[in-house]
Amino acid sequence: MPSLKDLRNRIASVKATQKITKAMQMVAASKLRRAQAAAEAARPYAERMERVIANVAGGLGAGAPAPALLRGTGGDGTHLLVVCTAERGLCGAFNSSIARLARDKATALMAEGKTVKFLCVGKKGYDLLKRQFGSQILELIELRGVRQLGFEHADSIGRKIAELFDKSEFSVCTLFFSRFRSVITQIPTAQQIVPVHVAKGGGSSAVYDFEPETDELLLALLPRNISVQVFRALLENAASEQGARMSAMDNATRNAGEMIRKQTLKYNRTRQAMITKELIEIISGAEAL
Amino acid sequence: MAFHFELVAPERLVFAGDVEAVVVPGTEGEFTVLKDHAPLMSMLRPGVLEIDQSAAQKTKLFVRGGFAEVSGIGLTVLAEQAIALEDLNATELDADLKDAEEDIADAPTDEARRIATEKRDHLRELRAALQI
Numbered sequence: 001m002p003s004l005k006d007l008r009n010r011i012a013s014v015k016a017t018q019k020i021t022k023a024m025q026m027v028a029a030s031k032l033r034r035a036q037a038a039a040e041a042a043r044p045y046a047e048r049m050e051r052v053i054a055n056v057a058g059g060l061g062a063g064a065p066a067p068a069l070l071r072g073t074g075g076d077g078t079h080l081l082v083v084c085t086a087e088r089g090l091c092g093a094f095n096s097s098i099a100r101l102a103r104d105k106a107t108a109l110m111a112e113g114k115t116v117k118f119l120c121v122g123k124k125g126y127d128l129l130k131r132q133f134g135s136q137i138l139e140l141i142e143l144r145g146v147r148q149l150g151f152e153h154a155d156s157i158g159r160k161i162a163e164l165f166d167k168s169e170f171s172v173c174t175l176f177f178s179r180f181r182s183v184i185t186q187i188p189t190a191q192q193i194v195p196v197h198v199a200k201g202g203g204s205s206a207v208y209d210f211e212p213e214t215d216e217l218l219l220a221l222l223p224r225n226i227s228v229q230v231f232r233a234l235l236e237n238a239a240s241e242q243g244a245r246m247s248a249m250d251n252a253t254r255n256a257g258e259m260i261r262k263q264t265l266k267y268n269r270t271r272q273a274m275i276t277k278e279l280i281e282i283i284s285g286a287e288a289l
Numbered sequence: 290m291a292f293h294f295e296l297v298a299p300e301r302l303v304f305a306g307d308v309e310a311v312v313v314p315g316t317e318g319e320f321t322v323l324k325d326h327a328p329l330m331s332m333l334r335p336g337v338l339e340i341d342q343s344a345a346q347k348t349k350l351f352v353r354g355g356f357a358e359v360s361g362i363g364l365t366v367l368a369e370q371a372i373a374l375e376d377l378n379a380t381e382l383d384a385d386l387k388d389a390e391e392d393i394a395d396a397p398t399d400e401a402r403r404i405a406t407e408k409r410d411h412l413r414e415l416r417a418a419l420q421i
Contacts, residue, residue, distance in 0.1 A: 211331035
């Protein structure tokens, strides 16, 4: 049976925790609005980019030689998994669900005898994956100091991926991130970015004039496409993270409230029991005289 | 005769609407797109893009790094950066340029120097665009 003092202390500490979770929830809510607007504003660019690539690929014809980034190297022996997660925890299952998706994919690929390499964007994903795949992680890219995510951040990651591809470090690249559906639903997603997944029949059959030549143009277009897809993934991730944190902190605040209610009830009961006990002692003492 | 034109930057949709003509700075020279232009894909060089919404209303923007695509549905320009010329200010740019030069001079690592040099080159392009 805890003493009254213990109960009082416990109630005070839960109240303090509740204040923190409440504050975090409100911060997440205001960040979410900005992140969501940014993610939605970036969608047109990524969509147009996909359409342009589909058009160019469609106009290229089946037999024509295409750059390896578009068509693939032919083999699929080495996979690069780019795992985008948050820099901070306390956002429910957000980080772990992305990491789980990546881990499942990696184990499945390794069971088929393929080589798997990782590129971690965000510290949390790295922490979750390093125990199992420590030696396979090529690099950890931290975006901790970044306040406003700009295209240049995604561009530097995209360039790194393109560079690795040029050095034949991998033949298939998959991007892992969480797609933002709504505040309560974020969908962990795997998206293949190398070779480019071209929607069938999406390209128009129009014959394009190319300035400069097709090869040169595609060589410039494809690495940029990687950056754009990474950028979109990072923005979607940022919105998802805030959404996940908001609902996690909302739950935590509610749980803390429930706990405070229970503990207060217990505290009052104990207090009353003690008063009654003291009274009984006094009365029976008086009777004994 | 109007056609549909879209200018998209990674962060947002900069312009979307019907226009009369657009002058695009392509790598192999500037070209003007009018209605019913033949399908074309071109890379952009850093320069000024001019939108003619009507004879009276013209907008000039600085664009860097990207592509222009003319297809049946109109013209789409994907630019890495798009800034309206009227938002630029020569004295501010000169100050930024000077800062960038200093950054290059005292960059501690090669990586930092590369980034600073890139930034200076971008600023120079902007400055050049403003003089036209």
